[in-house]
Amino acid sequence: MRCRGCLGTTVGAVGTSVTLLVYPLLALSLTGSPLLAGLLAATQSAIAVVLGIPAGALADQVSRRRLLLVSEALRTAATACVLAAVLLDRIDIGGLFAAAVVLGVSGAIGMPVRRLALRSIVPDEQLRQALSQDEIRVNIAMLTGPPAAGVLFAWGHAHPFVAVLACYCASMASAFLTRLPANGQGSGRLSARALVAGSAVGPRVLWKDPVLRSVTGLMALENFIFAALNIILINYFQSKGVDAKTIGLALSGEAIGYLTGAALVTRLHRTFRPGMLLLGVVWISFLVTAALLVPASPVLVFLLLFILSLGKPALYVLIDVIVFQQVPDAVRGRVISGSFTILAAGGPLGSAAAGVLLGHLTPHTAIGLLCLILVLPLGAATVFRRLRTATWPA
DSSP states (O other), X not given: OHHHHHHHHHHHHXXXXXXXXXXXXXXXXXXXXXXXXXXXXXXXXXXXXXXHHHHHHHHHHSXXXXXXXXXXXXXXXXXXXXXXXXXXXXXXXXXXXXXXXXXXXHHHHHHHHHHHHHHHTSOGGGXXXXXXXXXXXXXXXXHHHHHHHHHHHHHOTTHHHHXXXXXXXXXXXXXXXXXXXXXXXOSSOOOHHHHHHHHXXXXXXXXXXXXXXXXXXXXXXXHHHHHHHHHHHHHHHHHTTOOHHHHHHHHTHHHHHHHHHHTTHHHHHHHSOHHHHHHHHHHHHHHHHHHTTSOOOXXXXXXXXXXXXXXXXXXXXXXXXXXXXXXXXXXXXXXXXXXXXXXHHHHHHHHHHHHHHHTTSXXXXXXXXXXXXXXXXXXXXXXXXXXXXXXXXX
């Protein structure tokens, strides 16, 4: 059962990774508008972020298996409709936006349920290892998706959607075979008032726990800074005449570092207490960001981004471990969704902030400002004794 669930999650993640590139590519092919392609690319993730916390409330108060099947059915149906429209030459930009909205809703509903499903099929003593392996699988999927999307799209506009539909059908079949234990109220009956009131529980639990609050807050800030840093580095390299292929290879240090770091999660968790692990990873991130104040080559940027990303998987798994071992099951979905929403919001905010900064500052001055933004809350967290002395939940 565990293997089937993990396989379904991995195959589904490959399909989602393909969609993140193929939808903007098709929009650009249809309209020739980079603006519309960019808006389409942002729609799916934006919907998932906006609906993340209410979806967590649903995951705690109605049948999780039912929600998992609804999530799978939504994204499978949306992909089938887009494929049919492409084959019939009836596809338009409005249809693509509608499909992106449905995929965003599916992602919001499915994310907390899939995380909780892993907990239900893994024994306590294997939880940390299973979460680490899940990070590896998902990141391999996210790395293989974009190049596969490019190759398939070059063969024909319908080909990537055939591949995505196959991935989602396999994932849905896996979901039908997954048995999840009853949870929360589990009645399937939920009023709008109860949903709104329940949505506030996740952020409230996050805020009350000093470790969860610090990890989530600092990682959201890191995501903000890293997203801004990517835009700033692209701008810097372009101003120096570096070609796009070299820029892409330089920025790939993040993905390779993250994938490598996922294999180190268990060792890092055994070596360090949660608060010290958090502070160590974020201080290294600060030093790496500060090192970029010195004019850097693409090779040096690759190495620095590799180092910066090594500790991130350990922090993501840290959040899951604390939630799974310390937070009651009745509110677990809301806490997971709350943390996901906070973390996910950092990326688009950072990209937008970088655009504003580069309109008024040089790239190196903008990086210096990012260092200042990071060091102040990091310093406050460092002197917070309760965080430094926090231990892993029993």
